[in-house]
Amino acid sequence: MKRPYPTPIPDNVTEIILESISDGVFTVDHDWRIMSFNRAAEAITGIPREEAIGRHCWEVFRSNMCEDACALKRTMKEGSSLTNSTTYIINSAKKRIPITVSTALLKGKNGEVLGGVETFRDHSLVEALRKRLDRRFQIGDIVSRNDAMHAILTILPLVAESGSTVLLEGETGTGKELLARAIHDASARRGKPFVAINCSALPDTLLESELFGYKAGAFTNAVKDKPGYFAFAEGGTILLDEIGDTSAAFQVKLLRVLDAQAFVPLGAVKKVKSDVRVIAATNKDLTAMVATGKFRQDLFYRINVVRMTLPPLRERKEDIPLLVEHFIEKMNMLRGKTITGLDAEALQILMCHDYPGNIRELENIIEHAFILCSAGLIQARHLPAGFAGRNLPFDEQDSLSHTLNTTEAIAIVNALKRNHYNRLAAARELGMHKSTLFRKIKRLGILLPEIDGRSKTPPGP
Template identity: 65%
Template sequence: MTTKNKSINGVTDIILESISDGVFTVNHEWRIMSFNRAAEEITGVPRDEAIGRYCWEVFRSNMCEGNCALRRSMKENRSFVSSSTYIINSDKKRIPISVSTAPLKDESGKILGGVETFRDNTVVEELRRELSGTFRQGDMISCSHAMKKIFAVLPQIAESDSTVLIEGETGTGKEILAKSLHDLSSRRDKPFVAINCGALPDTLLESELFGYKAGAFTNAAQDKPGYFSLAEGGTILLDELGETSPAFQVKLLRVLEEREFLPLGGIKKVKINVRILAATNRNLEEMVTQGTFRRDLYYRINIVRLALPPLRDRKEDIPLLIDRFIDRMNRLRGKAVSGIESEALERLMAHNYPGNIRELENIIEHAFILCTQGPIGLHHLPSHLNTPAGSPRPSPAHPSSMSQIQQATEREVILAALERNNYNRLATAKELGMHKSTLFRKLKKLQLDLPDIDGRTVGSHNPTVA
């Protein structure tokens, strides 16, 4: 190589190291030959680990499953610009990227391999979700107003060390919400421990939470630390607290007040530095009135209360959740399910979900067993949701396309907001996070006939927003 060529190559290396886009090259065997600094930062994979490996081992992209732009560039000897896809980085997080590819040629035009540049679109995707009314917090995603209010206060709640009571029906995501609180807090680098208090009898629950000393009971051959000890410095979630007995509630109250506990068979109390979160699918306030839950413990854990709405009250989130489940199961199972057909989505939108989000996830998992590729259809859904042969088809008045389904959901959301605000258009627009003129256009588009009152007349009673 001449001095001139060496100089050119040196300048090229400097340029590649300076740009913010990731760049890598592969040979005909799909092994990585070069890997710039930005590629390291976006993927989380050091250069010395990436070079020499197959490209799909480093990127783990959905594009690798059959629609590889780099393969097409090398095969067709042409460039492809701005294909959208995602990769899984070294922390197993999904990173949205845009990709451009081109064949890698020598001076004579012979193809030596391929070159790919890719850009991290995480910020762009977050902005797009914000503009579309979609909100995300940790593993939770929603476009409903009720969940937006919860997401808005989570950072402030997480900063404190106060006990939080999370209420919600089974399957609404109470443990996921608790984990989000932990991840947003200063305790995020310490353990997060969850225990289902309703699944264990008192004696076993005590030993699991507080641990025991050797000889405390038969077969206790050695000391065993409890969940409080395992969560030291972090967060513990006491799930289904409403299922515990009054006797256990007394012991738990003492731990909350004194911040120490006595292991079974022990003689010395153990101090704890743990943030305590409680969750329940029961109405503890009613249980206090009925005398089945201790009033003093209720007031001790009810410093901050978060109430998760059931899925039937936030049906606008169903398409978002389905997309998320499909995306995750595609990655876990190596499939390429492309979405869901409008008729199947219509059926899922009409379902009432007594099992909430967990039930919806199970339905999609069932569909994945039967659907090997393409979109999920009606025949992939469980039998109680699937229309048997010969049954009447849904009424033509029902939405039968994706846009109609979205309009029906939007109509439902706007009507509910109007009712909450006594048909005050300005207050409704503010609650929905849109300008008044935007609301008026939507009312006209959806052909909503409203009462003459507008909520501003004397004697109107607007409900207080919690």
């Protein structure tokens, strides 16, 4: 019996394989310009290959590794391959994507070095699982370990899907607009506009014209028609922030709009149909205002279909280290810095504060520290004036000690990973002596790989 002829191998078999795998692969020349970019690389970064090829790799990936710990640069310099380095990139939608990368030299047929090749794998699902195991829950820019916040974020997809009117309660700065946007982004309306308006910032007449628009001639200087926010948000979501500060007259008009799902622009006689989801937010106690006649009961019942109350930051202090980490990552990307975290003293000071301005105040504190700190760990001297010398109540010391140890361990592990487990380099980045780092590794019970970043034999801590 004759054996069938084998299927001929196509000339471009390597290209076919690279286009078929799920890992992103790209190559660079000696000037760090991208020469090839496979289909998975396009999918992970959101950047078409025709836009990527010819550009410097750091312009495409915008990774935290690009600044001073580039694995590909190390491979090109030392001639040694690296595997499974952890980092992240920013995709075309400005979303942070966790990845692992492996690098090697790109060689020609005769062994000459043409450049470098890097493969990278999207670890978003792994990162999401890690956060769940770490009791971290995150939707959009909302991140928390707090049980009350978990209860809110757990039902958020159901609330988003319902399409019902939502009332958000919470002190100023607790993140009501972030929660409203998360509801919109998780709903079927996410492809349509999200509009937020602060009702307390405008007088009644101007608020009405801003929301519902006006016709030419409705008042002096109204020379042409102008659509309002309800028209602009058609099909989407509108957030009416600080609704508790509106007048009784405006509350009547808003109630009619919600009941009829239509509005009348100023100067018009015909109603305009409206398909807009309304989310109301307030820092006041509307139930008490209804009882004293300061807020209309019928409007309250109309907007209070689903009520979500955000706890103040002083009641969710376990989230402070997590929020600090989130803000540092965000500002590192915005400012192009390499801040690695807070030292223990600075974090203890922040844990002692009561935050009358809530999360917004904490973000402002970190932004202030970014002005004074150029790299490494934020220290107490980088915090705003008046924050030094804060002492925590005795009954909170145990909880704080656990939080500080956890946060310190995370900072050390991250520094070690960024430096490929080179203890000396990690200690230098963290601003401490290597012996201090070794003691902390032992005290915190951090497990390290057997091979040190410098040699084949690990130094004993």
